[in-house]
Amino acid sequence: MEKRELTCIGCPMGCQITVELENGEVKSVTGNNCGIGDKYARNEVTHPVRTITSTVVIEGGDKPRLSVKTKGNIPKDKMAECMKAIDSVRVKAPIKIGDVVIKDVCHTGIDVVATRNIYSE
Numbered sequence: 366m367e368k369r370e371l372t373c374i375g376c377p378m379g380c381q382i383t384v385e386l387e388n389g390e391v392k393s394v395t396g397n398n399c400g401i402g403d404k405y406a407r408n409e410v411t412h413p414v415r416t417i418t419s420t421v422v423i424e425g426g427d428k429p430r431l432s433v434k435t436k437g438n439i440p441k442d443k444m445a446e447c448m449k450a451i452d453s454v455r456v457k458a459p460i461k462i463g464d465v466v467i468k469d470v471c472h473t474g475i476d477v478v479a480t481r482n483i484y485s486e
């Protein structure tokens with residue numbers, strides 16, 4: 366029986382959760398104080414996902430970089446590839462919050478969007 370120890374990120378309580386797995390199948394989840402922790406733990410050991418926040422270079426703007434984030438969660442094993450795609454992108458001012466900076470980043474089905482306004486200089 367494989368055991369995984371996790372800290373729940375569902376709220377500031379940070380419950381310490383233990384997941385027991387057998388042949389990749391979740392057998393038990395303990396240590397969580399609510400259903401959010403149960404769901405988080407099951408997802409984390411079978412299909413971990415993350416939101417990426419970062420910045421990209423912007424040309425002709427009143428700031429040198431534009432803050433961006435993925436509009437939803439992406440598989441954890443795609444993070445390095447997505448970060449590379451985000452690092453290589455260049456956008457032109459002006460940009461509005463919510464504008465799509467990269468559509469369907471690395472074929473994840475998730476867009477990378479601007480998280481602030483950037484005006485032309």
Ligand code: SF4
Nearest residue numbers: 373375376380398402
């Ligand atoms: S299990 Fe529930 S109470 Fe505990 S940290 Fe997660 S969300 Fe918070």
